Amino acid sequence: xxxxxxxxxxxxxxxxxxxxxxxxxxxxxxxxxxxxxxxxxxxxxxxxxxxxxxxxxxxxxxxxxxxxxxxxxxxxxxxxxxxxxxxxxxxxxxxxxxxxxxxxxxxxxxxxxxxxxxxxxxxxxxxxxxxxxxxxxxxxxxxxxxxxxxxxxxxxxxxxxxxxxxxxxxxxxxxxxxxxxxxxxxxxxxxxxxxxxxxxxxxxxxxxxxxxxxxxxxxxxxxxxxxxxxxxxxxxxxxxxxxxxxxxxxxxxxxxxxxxxxxxxxxxxxxxxxxxxxxxxxxxxxxxxxxxxxxxxxxxxxx
Amino acid sequence: xxxxxxxxxxxxxxxxxxxxxxxxxxxxxxxxxxxxxxxxxxxxxxxxxxxxxxxxxxxxxxxxxxxxxxxxxxxxxxxxxxxxxxxxxxxxxxxxxxxxxxxxxxxxxxxxxxxxxxxxxxxxxxxxxxxxxxxxxxxxxxxxxxxxxxxxxxxxxxxxxxxxxxxxxxxxxxxxxxxxxxxxxxxxxxxxxxxxxxxxxxxxxxxxxxxxxxxxxxxxxxxxxxxxxxxxxxxxxxxxxxxxxxxxxxxxxxxxxxxxxxxxxxxxxxxxxxxxxxxxxxxxxxxxxxxxxxxxx
Numbered sequence: 001x002x003x004x005x006x007x008x009x010x011x012x013x014x015x016x017x018x019x020x021x022x023x024x025x026x027x028x029x030x031x032x033x034x035x036x037x038x039x040x041x042x043x044x045x046x047x048x049x050x051x052x053x054x055x056x057x058x059x060x061x062x063x064x065x066x067x068x069x070x071x072x073x074x075x076x077x078x079x080x081x082x083x084x085x086x087x088x089x090x091x092x093x094x095x096x097x098x099x100x101x102x103x104x105x106x107x108x109x110x111x112x113x114x115x116x117x118x119x120x121x122x123x124x125x126x127x128x129x130x131x132x133x134x135x136x137x138x139x140x141x142x143x144x145x146x147x148x149x150x151x152x153x154x155x156x157x158x159x160x161x162x163x164x165x166x167x168x169x170x171x172x173x174x175x176x177x178x179x180x181x182x183x184x185x186x187x188x189x190x191x192x193x194x195x196x197x198x199x200x201x202x203x204x205x206x207x208x209x210x211x212x213x214x215x216x217x218x219x220x221x222x223x224x225x226x227x228x229x230x231x232x233x234x235x236x237x238x239x240x241x242x243x244x245x246x247x248x249x250x251x252x253x254x255x256x257x258x259x260x261x262x263x264x265x266x267x268x269x270x271x272x273x274x275x276x277x278x279x280x281x282x283x284x285x286x287x288x289x290x291x292x293x294x295x296x297x298x299x300x301x302x303x
Numbered sequence: 304x305x306x307x308x309x310x311x312x313x314x315x316x317x318x319x320x321x322x323x324x325x326x327x328x329x330x331x332x333x334x335x336x337x338x339x340x341x342x343x344x345x346x347x348x349x350x351x352x353x354x355x356x357x358x359x360x361x362x363x364x365x366x367x368x369x370x371x372x373x374x375x376x377x378x379x380x381x382x383x384x385x386x387x388x389x390x391x392x393x394x395x396x397x398x399x400x401x402x403x404x405x406x407x408x409x410x411x412x413x414x415x416x417x418x419x420x421x422x423x424x425x426x427x428x429x430x431x432x433x434x435x436x437x438x439x440x441x442x443x444x445x446x447x448x449x450x451x452x453x454x455x456x457x458x459x460x461x462x463x464x465x466x467x468x469x470x471x472x473x474x475x476x477x478x479x480x481x482x483x484x485x486x487x488x489x490x491x492x493x494x495x496x497x498x499x500x501x502x503x504x505x506x507x508x509x510x511x512x513x514x515x516x517x518x519x520x521x522x523x524x525x526x527x528x529x530x531x532x533x534x535x536x537x538x539x540x541x542x543x544x545x546x547x548x549x550x551x552x553x554x555x556x557x558x559x560x561x562x563x564x565x566x567x568x569x570x571x572x573x574x575x576x577x578x579x580x581x582x583x584x585x586x587x588x589x590x591x592x593x594x595x596x597x598x599x600x
Binding site: 065066068069071072075076092095150151153158159160165168169174175176177178179180181182183184185192193196197198199200 | 360362363364365366367375434438439442448449451529530533534535536537538545547555556558559560561562
C-alpha cells in the first residue's frame with residue numbers, strides 16, 4: 001500500500017520536473033562552446049564570466065580536455081572556439097582543411113612555462129638542456145644537476161596537453177619523454193603532486209604558480225630560473241620583462257582558434273578578451289598581456 | 304473472437320514480450336563485441352599484432368617513432384587487480400562469514416546497509432581519497448616521496464570490490480542448508496570448525512563467483528585508477544611503481560585522438576583486449592558455479 005503511493009508520487013514528480021525543464025532547454029539560446037587547453041581553462045572561464053556579466057544574452061560554455069582535445073573538437077565541429085597552449089601542427093592544419101575547417105588563430109595571452117620543484121629542493125636554476133635531459137629520462141638523480149642525492153620524480157601532462165607537446169618540441173628537441181613520467185590530468189594535479197613530493201619536478205603555466213592572494217609563488221613549491229645555456233643569464237618566468245623580450249627561453253603565446261571568420265558573437269567575445277578589460281583579467285590570473293606583433297596579427301584575423 | 308482465443312493471444316503476446324527482453328541482453332552484448340571488433344581490426348593494418356601484445360612502449364604521439372605496445376598496460380592492469388583481490392578477498396570473506404554466522408541480528412541490520420552504501424560511493428570520490436588520504440600514507444609507510452602507485456590503486460579497488468564480494472559471499476553462506484551446520488555441531492565440531500570446514504566449502508561456488516565478479520569490477524574500473532596510480536607508461540616492476548592501466552589509457556586518450564586514425568583504432572583494440580579479459584573472468588566464474596552445482600547434485 002505504501003509502495004503504491006510512493007510510486008505514484010515519484011511519477012508525478014517526474015512529470016512536473018519534465019515540464020519545468022523542457023521550456024528551459026527549448027529556450028536555450030545557442031551557446032558559444034569553448035573547448036581545449038587546461039592551461040587556459042581558468043583564465044578563459046573568468047573572461048567568459050566577466051563577459052557574460054556585461055552581456056547576459058550571450059552565453060558561453062568553457063570546457064577543458066587539453067589542447068589536443070580542443071583542436072579535435074574544432075575539426076569535428078563540436079566546438080566554436082578552441083583554446084590551445086601550443087601551435088597547431090602541420091598535419092592538424094591539413095586534417096582541418098580536408099574537413100572544410102579553416103582555423104583562424106588569435107593570441108589572447110602570453111605564458112611563461114614554469115618549471116617547478118618542491119620547496120625543500122635547494123636548487124634554484126637549470127639550463128634548458130638540463131630540463132630536457134631530466135624529462136627525457138637521461139638524468140635520474142638530482143645530484144647530477146647539482147641538487148641533493150635523491151631520485152628525480154617526474155610529473156607531467158598527458159599527450160592531449162598542449163603544454164606536453166610544447167615542452168616536447170622546444171625543450172626535449174622532439175625526443176620521447178621518459179616512460180617513468182607520471183602523467184597527471186591537469187596543471188592543478190601537477191601542483192598538488194609537486195607540493196607533496198620532495199624529489200619532484202613539474203611543468204605548469206605561470207598562471208597556476210602564482211598564489212593570487214599574495215602575488216607570490218604558492219607555498220610548498222619553488223619556481224626555477226631557466227637559462228638558455230650554461231653561459232647565459234637565468235630568467236624567471238614571473239619576470240614580465242624577461243617573458244616579453246624573449247629572454248625567458250620557454251615563453252609561449254596562448255591561442256584561441258575559430259573556424260574561419262568569427263561570427264558576430266564570437267568576435268565580440270574575442271574583442272573583449274583582447275581589449276583592456278580582458279587583458280587586465282589576463283594579468284590578474286598571472287599570465288602576461290600580448291605584445292604588439294600579436295595585436296597586429298589578431299586585428300588582421302578579425303577581418 | 305472467442306474468449307478462449309483472445310486469452311491464448313494475450314498469453315503468446317506476453318511470452319514474445321519477455322522473450323524479446325531476454326534476447327535484448329544477448330543482442331546488446333554481441334553488438335558491443337561486434338562494434339569493438341569492427342573498430343579495432345583496422346588498427347592491425349598498420350600495427351603488427353606481435354608488437355601490439357609484446358612491446359612495452361606505448362607512445363602513439365611520439366615525434367620520433369609511434370609505438371603501440373600494450374604489454375606494460377596489461378601487466379599494470381593485472382598487478383593492480385591482483386593486489387586488490389589479495390586485499391579484498393580475505394576481508395570480504397571475513398565480513399561475510401561474520402555477518403552470516405557470528406553477528407547479532409542488530410549488528411547485521413546496521414552493517415549490511417553500510418556495506419551497500421559503500422558500493423554506491425562514486426569512483427571519483429574514491430579516487431580523491433586515494434590522492435589525499437592513501438597516497439601520503441603509503442608514501443610515509445614505505446619511505447617513498449609520493450604515493451601515486453599500483454599499491455594505492457589496489458587499495459582503492461579493494462574498497463570498491465568489497466561490497467560485491469561481501470554481498471554475494473554472505474548470500475551464499477546463508478544459502479547453505481542448515482542441516483549441514485546442525486550435523487557438524489551434533490557430531491561435536493566447534494563453531495569455527497563448522498564455519499571453516501563445512502559451511503564455507505559448501506558455499507564455495509558462490510564465494511568464488513563473488514571473487515570473480517569483484518575482480519571483474521576491479522579490471523574495468525577507470526576513474527579511480529586514473530586519479531591515483533600516476534599514469535606512468537613504464538613497465539611496472541612492483542607494487543610501488545607508478546602504473547597506467549588499460550582503462551585509464553583509453554580514458555586519457557580517446558578525447559583527443561583524431562577520428563579514424565591508427566591511434567584511434569588502436570584504442571579500440573585495447574578496449575577489445577579488456578573486453579576479452581573481463582569476459583574470460585566472468586566465464587570462469589560461471590564454470591565454477593556450474594561445476595560445484597553439479598557436485599551438489
